[in-house]
Amino acid sequence: MDRGDLAESLLTRVLALVLGHLVCLAASVASAGHEMPFYPSYYPQEIAVETLPSAVAAERLQKSTVHAWLGPDLWPGRAPPRGVLTVESLASYVVVGTNPASPSLATREGRCTAVRRVIGALRDGPWVPHPYPVTPYHPDHLQHLDLIEGAARGSARAVTAAPAPGLRVRAKGRFAETLVGAHRARDAKWDVVVEEVGVRELVESEASPLHGGLAPPWLKEGWFHAWLLAGASLSDAAEREAAESAVRRLAGGGVEGAAARANVERALVARLSKGCERVVAGYRVRRQFTSDDYSAGVENVAADAHAGLASSIFPRAVKLKDFPWNGWLTVGVSERATAAWNPVAGFTDATGRVLWAALADPALFPEPHGATWVENRVRLQDPEKAPAPGPVVVPDDAVLPEAGTGVLKRVGGGRTAKTRLTYRVLTSNFHDGTSMTTADALYALAFAFKWGGGQQTEGDASVRRATALMREAVVAVRPLRVETDVLRFGEVTMKYEVPIVEVYLDRGLPDPLALAVLAPPWTPVPWHVLALLEEAVKSGAGAFSAEEARRRGVPWLDVVRDARLRDRLRPLLAALEGRAHVPPALQGLVTPREARQRWGKLAQFLDERKHVLVTSGPYELHAWSPTGAVLRVFRNFSYPLGVGSFDRYPHPLHGSITRAEVRADRIEVHAEAERVERFAREHRIVAEPVGAAAVQKERGISVVCRFVIVGPEGAVLRMGSVAPTPAGTFVVTRDGLGRGPHVALLAVSVNGVVVAAAARSVRVE
Numbered sequence: 001m002d003r004g005d006l007a008e009s010l011l012t013r014v015l016a017l018v019l020g021h022l023v024c025l026a027a028s029v030a031s032a033g034h035e036m037p038f039y040p041s042y043y044p045q046e047i048a049v050e051t052l053p054s055a056v057a058a059e060r061l062q063k064s065t066v067h068a069w070l071g072p073d074l075w076p077g078r079a080p081p082r083g084v085l086t087v088e089s090l091a092s093y094v095v096v097g098t099n100p101a102s103p104s105l106a107t108r109e110g111r112c113t114a115v116r117r118v119i120g121a122l123r124d125g126p127w128v129p130h131p132y133p134v135t136p137y138h139p140d141h142l143q144h145l146d147l148i149e150g151a152a153r154g155s156a157r158a159v160t161a162a163p164a165p166g167l168r169v170r171a172k173g174r175f176a177e178t179l180v181g182a183h184r185a186r187d188a189k190w191d192v193v194v195e196e197v198g199v200r201e202l203v204e205s206e207a208s209p210l211h212g213g214l215a216p217p218w219l220k221e222g223w224f225h226a227w228l229l230a231g232a233s234l235s236d237a238a239e240r241e242a243a244e245s246a247v248r249r250l251a252g253g254g255v256e257g258a259a260a261r262a263n264v265e266r267a268l269v270a271r272l273s274k275g276c277e278r279v280v281a282g283y284r285v286r287r288q289f290t291s292d293d294y295s296a297g298v299e300n301v302a303a304d305a306h307a308g309l310a311s312s313i314f315p316r317a318v319k320l321k322d323f324p325w326n327g328w329l330t331v332g333v334s335e336r337a338t339a340a341w342n343p344v345a346g347f348t349d350a351t352g353r354v355l356w357a358a359l360a361d362p363a364l365f366p367e368p369h370g371a372t373w374v375e376n377r378v379r380l381q382d383p384e385k386a387p388a389p390g391p392v393v394v395p396d397d398a399v400l401p402e403a404g405t406g407v408l409k410r411v412g413g414g415r416t417a418k419t420r421l422t423y424r425v426l427t428s429n430f431h432d433g434t435s436m437t438t439a440d441a442l443y444a445l446a447f448a449f450k451w452g453g454g455q456q457t458e459g460d461a462s463v464r465r466a467t468a469l470m471r472e473a474v475v476a477v478r479p480l481r482v483e484t485d486v487l488r489f490g491e492v493t494m495k496y497e498v499p500i501v502e503v504y505l506d507r508g509l510p511d512p513l514a515l516a517v518l519a520p521p522w523t524p525v526p527w528h529v530l531a532l533l534e535e536a537v538k539s540g541a542g543a544f545s546a547e548e549a550r551r552r553g554v555p556w557l558d559v560v561r562d563a564r565l566r567d568r569l570r571p572l573l574a575a576l577e578g579r580a581h582v583p584p585a586l587q588g589l590v591t592p593r594e595a596r597q598r599w600g601k602l603a604q605f606l607d608e609r610k611h612v613l614v615t616s617g618p619y620e621l622h623a624w625s626p627t628g629a630v631l632r633v634f635r636n637f638s639y640p641l642g643v644g645s646f647d648r649y650p651h652p653l654h655g656s657i658t659r660a661e662v663r664a665d666r667i668e669v670h671a672e673a674e675r676v677e678r679f680a681r682e683h684r685i686v687a688e689p690v691g692a693a694a695v696q697k698e699r700g701i702s703v704v705c706r707f708v709i710v711g712p713e714g715a716v717l718r719m720g721s722v723a724p725t726p727a728g729t730f731v732v733t734r735d736g737l738g739r740g741p742h743v744a745l746l747a748v749s750v751n752g753v754v755v756a757a758a759a760r761s762v763r764v765e
Contacts, residue, residue, distance in 0.1 A: 038489065040639040041618040043300070043319040044329035049354055050628040057332045061289055064296035068318070069289045070309050070354060071334025076126065083293050087301065089308035090137035091286035092198045093229065094127055094179065097278040100235060102191040104167075111276040117163045118192050119155065119281045122179045126284065131155040133229060133269060133280040134222030137305050139371035139754050141222065143262040143708045143716060144269065145745045146761055167191050175284075196284065199306050202228050208466030209347050211444055212362035212524040212617075213312065216251070216469055217373070217514035220306055220366055223250070223265040226272050226280075233277040243271050251469070253418070253508035253515075261510065262708065262716040294681060297321050298329065302649040304368045305755040310350065312365040312376070315358040315619065316646045321681055325643050326633075336626060340558040341613060343525045344451075344533065345462045345545035351628075358619040358631050363520035364513060369652040370752040373513040376641075377524075377616075379424040380516045391416035394504050398476035399442075403453030406446035406585040408477075417475040417504035421512070423521055424483075425499045428638040430526045431620045432605040434598055435638070438479045438499040439589045444523030445470075445477060446585035447530050451544070462545030473518045475504040496640055524615045527590075528598040531583045532573065532612060533557065541568050560611040560624060569612060573603045648700070648751065651676050651685065655703060655748025656758040658689075667762065669730040671748040673703045690748075691728020705730035706747050706754070709764075712740035721749070734764065741765055 052066070058074045060066040061084055080086055096118055098111045105111045119131065128135075132151045134144040141148075163169055163183055170190035171177040177184060180194050202225060207215040218224045227247055234240040246268040248254070255261045273279055288309045291297035300319040304311035309331075320327025337351035347356035364373040394415035399408040427436035451460050452467035480500040487494045501521040509515040523530075536542060542557035542565060543549040549556040558565060575581075577599035580592035606612050613621050618639065619631040653674040661668045672687045675698050688695050690703055704721040709732075711717045717737065722730050732744065747759040 038487070038494070039325055039635075039643045040637050041633045041635055041642065042316050042645075043323070043325050043327065043643050044315070045326040045633045045635075046328045046622075047315060047358055047619060047631040048328065048330045048628065049351060049631070050330060050332055051336045051351070052332045052334070054334065057334075060332070061291055064291040064293040066330050066332040067291045067298045067320075068301075068309055068314075068329075069332045070350065071332065073126075073287045074289060080289055083291065083297070085290050085292045085301070087288045087290060087303045087309055089286045089288070089303060090135060090199055090283060090306050092196045092284045093133070093202075093225075093280050094122070094176075094282045094284065095195050095197050095229060095278060096281050097193045097195070097233060098276065099191050099193070100277070105191055108275050114164065114167055114192055115276045115279050116155075117167070118169055118194065119279070121163050121183060122194070122281060123181050125178060127175075127179070127282050128285065129155070129282040131279070131281060133226035133273070135283050136756050136759075137283075138222035138225070139220060140262075140265065142706055142745050142747050142754070142757070142759050143719065144222065144266060145708070145759050146710055146714075146743050147266060147270070149761060163192070169194065171195075194281075197229065199225070204348065205465060208345060208463070209356055209360065210344055210448065210463065210466055211520070211522060212360040212377075213356075213365060214466055214470070215366075215517070217509065217511070217517045218250070221265075223268055226269045229280065230272040230278040234272070235275060235277055239271055239275060243268060246271070258510060258719050259716045262719060266716070293321070295322055299681065300647060300650045302368055302646065304366065306366075307353075310353050310357065311368070312357050312362060313368045313374075313646060313649055317650055333628075337629075339546070340542075340556040340562075341560040342533065342544060342557045343529070343559075343613065343615065344447075344557075345460065345466070345548075346556070346558070348546070355621075355629055355631070358617065359613070359621060360524040360615050360617045362524070363522035364517050367752065368649050369755040371754050372511050372752070373517055374646075375513065377426045378516070378520050378522050379426065380512060381422040381424065382512075391418060392420045392504065394476045395478055398478035398502070398504065400474065400476050401446040401449035401453075401585065403449050403471070404459070406443075406448075406450030406583075408442065408446060408585050411476045415475060415504075417506055418508045419505045419515060421503045421505065421516055422480075423501050423503065423516070425501060425521055426640040427497050427499065428616050428640055429636050430614050430616050431634065432526075432601045432614045434526055434528070434601050435497070436526065436616055437497075438482065438501065438521075439586050440523055440527045441499065441501060441521040442477065442479065442589065443527035443530060443583065443586055444525070445474070445519065445521065446583075447534075450585070451534075460544050460548045461551075462547050470519045473505045473507045475506050477504070477519075477521065478502040479521075494637060496638070524617050526598070526614060526616075527583065527586060528595070528602055529612060529614050531581065532569065532576065532602065533559065534583075535572055535576065536565065536569065539568070539572070541565055560613050560621065566606070566610065569606065570603070573599060573606065577603060651683070652753045652755070653685070653701075653750040654753060654757060655690070655705075655750050656687065657746055657748055657760050660744075660746060660760065660762045662762065662764055665734055667707075667732040667734070667744055667746075667764065669705050669732065669746055669748070670728075671703075671705065671730065673701070673748065673750050675701060689728055690724050690730075691726075696728070701751060703748065703750050705732065706749055706757075707732045708745040709737065710743040710745065711737075712742065717742070737764070 057069050096115050098105045132148045168185040168191045170193040171180040171184045172195035175196045176194045302313045302317035303309050333351050339349040339352045340346040361377045363378045396413050448467035452464040483498045485496040542555040546556050580596040582590045582595045622632040623630040655673045657671045659670040671690050673690050674685050674687045706721045708719040709717045742764040744762045747757040
């Protein structure tokens with residue numbers, strides 16, 4: 001930022017601190033001395049994202065002038081200095097693939113032999129050998145544990161000093177080159193390739209900024225990663241068709257029961273690895289860092305097991321130690337933002353993802369270390385599934401957006417669905433002062449069908465891919481009513497408008513929250529901003545996605561940093577306000593007067609803020625430069641979530657099995673569970689037996705033993721979880737197992753944490 005921006009930033013920090021106290025004072029106003037225990041949005045009052053060289057980041061992190069570092073490892077191969085904490089997450093896979101054009105690898109036996117030799121010869125380094133695509137960082141790790149152990153035993157027998165003579169090994173990427181070493185082929189011809197595949201890069205085409213972070217429910221599942229890694233490489237047509245069929249069944253909810261689903265997933269992963277076309281050799285762990293200085297550092301840090309600190313949970317939980325609320329958080333990144341900033345298909349680089357995580361609010365986001373999803377801006381009422389054998393009847397007045405136009409059309413009679421979900425939508429004001437309504441939620445769905453469906457020239461391939469699952473799953477949408485939630489603190493009354501919306505789906509998944517991710521009636525972006533961007537795209541000013549921009553030879557739409565686009569938006573806004581433009585999909589839902597007010601508010605916002613990136617998120621864009629951006633908290637009392645809403649996610653706790661005893665009719669599991677001991681600004685994690693008084697009395701702690709029973713033929717027979725007995729042991733019954741040796745896969749989970757769990761397999765004779 002230039003000197004003027006810096007001076008303004010210093011001044012605004014002082015003003016923000018004063019205003020923060022004023023807001024707090026307003027929050028405390030109530031008769032009879034009652035204090036209102038609600039402070040909207042999250043702890044930091046300002047978040048600065050800065051692009052820094054690694055050496056500068058390391059120095060500033062130790063001085064606590066940078067509080068979190070999201071770039072490459074600053075201290076590779078060694079522990080960080082005192083006062084700096086490490087945050088670990090799954091970064092990438094080490095993958096070995098074979099060349100389909102290589103004559104010596106035409107058979108499965110030839111490919112598998114070559115791959116085993118190459119894996120056995122890879123150098124040690126900052127990676128974890130793990131010859132199976134499902135890792136301890138995946139929520140479905142436990143149900144693959146016996147297969148993982150079998151793969152590890154087979155891999156241990158295949159260790160070699162070098163690949164077979166004449167085998168040409170190609171290394172793709174700098175890290176792969178260090179693993180292959182002197183065995184690397186120096187010319188263009190190759191038989192086997194070693195490469196590092198980032199988890200983020202693997203799934204990026206499956207997710208989108210649209211709706212705050214649209215993603216398939218199984219985005220973090222190991223079987224899904226295995227499919228993305230190896231599905232396209234299967235050389236046998238029958239095997240590929242079988243794998244595709246399994247993916248369709250899993251994605252479509254065509255597998256009933258947890259054990260049956262686990263068997264389909266296990267068989268899919270086995271099929272993907274069997275031909276040795278593309279095999280996982282191991283994985284790498286990402287190390288990110290935060291300042292732990294007693295006074296100037298941060299606490300309450302939460303991160304995602306895959307995305308790390310670049311996730312929705314981090315800005316919603318992190319807290320400056322010197323402030324009970326407020327404070328200025330500085331996040332360091334290693335690369336300048338190159339992706340366009342637009343809320344449909346922008347923010348796709350590392351810096352953009354950090355910004356969008358704070359600017360936008362998803363309806364739900366993946367549980368950071370668990371197996372389900374976290375409700376954020378929607379609340380799901382009990383889903384109604386079709387009572388066997390009949391389906392759920394769709395009401396005549398429900399609507400469905402038309403593919404290619406987005407126009408909401410009544411479905412009429414005779415339509416049915418597998419599931420009906422009822423959402424409570426937590427609305428709030430947008431940054432431009434307008435208030436979210438049911439029309440905004442419906443327009444987000446209409447937008448997906450308009451730009452992702454049909455064959456019209458206005459479509460966008462990136463939007464089409466990102467919304468395909470939603471468009472396939474939705475049968476109908478039906479707004480029911482708008483309720484008013486009232487909160488009273490003393491004599492202070494706060495009211496929130498809550499639309500109730502039904503969504504009918506042709507899918508059925510075992511986890512209702514995973515099902516809810518498919519098509520939530522939610523948007524962090526108001527309908528008038530989406531409509532403005534649509535008009536800009538239609539006029540040739542740009543395209544939503546980088547892919548579409550290249551195809552059409554137009555700019556990638558950047559609604560913040562592109563001054564020429566800004567100049568084109570001003571007269572466009574005036575024209576839309578002048579004719580009180582209402583998109584066809586919202587005809588009858590938005591009056592001309594309401595539309596004109598919205599366009600006027602947006603024009604005023606553009607004049608004042610110099611951009612139109614309006615959202616309903618907890619932070620708003622205040623300033624930006626080529627090397628960073630400053631976000632300010634949206635302390636608006638219409639915002640329905642407050643500081644502390646996600647305080648359960650820092651410090652993921654784990655359990656460990658100390659002893660498992662196989663009895664004639666049961667398996668008795670003895671275990672320890674972690675809990676947090678806090679004192680002043682410090683804390684420590686302690687582990688004690690589950691039956692200990694300290695664990696039993698811990699408020700808000702839930703400890704269960706998860707189990708998977710595998711039969712003698714390798715099929716999952718039963719899976720589930722059990723709570724501890726009063727004595728602190730877990731009892732897994734052997735009912736209905738029959739004869740023959742079985743294997744029990746066991747892990748103890750604390751507060752739903754299943755990632756990086758200490759799992760154990762026990763043979764049951």
